[in-house]
Amino acid sequence: LDKFKGIFPAFYACYDDAGEVSEERTKDLCTHLLEKGVNGLYVGGSSGECIYQSLDERKATLRYVAECLEGKLTLIAHVGAPSTRDSVILAKYAEELGYDALSAIPPIYFTLPERSIYTYWSEIMDAAELPFIIYNIPQTTGYSLSMNLFKKLLKNEKVIGLKNSSMPVMDIERFKAAAGENFIVFNGPDEQFVSGRLIGADSGIGGTYAVMPELLLAADKAVTSGSFDEARKIQKEINDIIIALCSLNGSMYSAIKEVLKLKGVNIGSVRGPLEPVSGEDLHKIAAIKILIDRS
């Protein structure tokens, strides 16, 4: 399980200037993150704008990332999609491409009983011989993973981890305690990375990591080495940056992409209904980049 330890940026959707998925820009972002020394990538999740992309676009992104990085970084494919059918297609494809693990949110849109959620995740697991990481993100899916369903899922030996994005940090401690040591819990909320690690998360997956990987890597190291004052100081810097990224008139991902452009990594903008940063607020991007560079 060691290959699932550390800092895993949630990979962004990379578009050309016309808003189409771009092979070149996807590979540029891969190379950039490889050079930064991250431990792996979480591809095709919320940060990958998965719900705004077609099946073919999602497959293309999975392929470009694997072609660029297979063997160099641990790759987790998020394959959650509105239908089980599409999720299974993505799961099989990720396995063909050599991904290290699969992950999926619970079913979205309809409020389904836990029985259906269990069946959905189980059918994805049955589709491939890959380890599986449950994704609990109640803020966006409306479903909060229950301890009952979690324990039932743990009986499947493919379940090796959980990406937990619910806000109570205590949930991480409870899930880790229920699963035992031989299981990876990923911290979800970047704003609570240090507290999540201290209470039991082994690793982190996050939507803001790729714009400031140095800070997350440093925070992780500080926790591991027991330098808690240092860890707390870095978390404050991370949170100042997240708040700045969320304070503009466009979506957080658009702000992140504008900062990345200033860093020399152009991955285009966001797809509607996510809004691009515009007008006066575009001028604030340079200040956010300075905040990141200074930290």
Ligand code: NAY
């Ligand atoms: C993914 O699925 O791509 C992610 O990892 C996104 C996780 C993010 N959570 C939400 C609710 O969007 O990383 C967080 C989030 O971007 C961060 O905490 C900033 O708020």
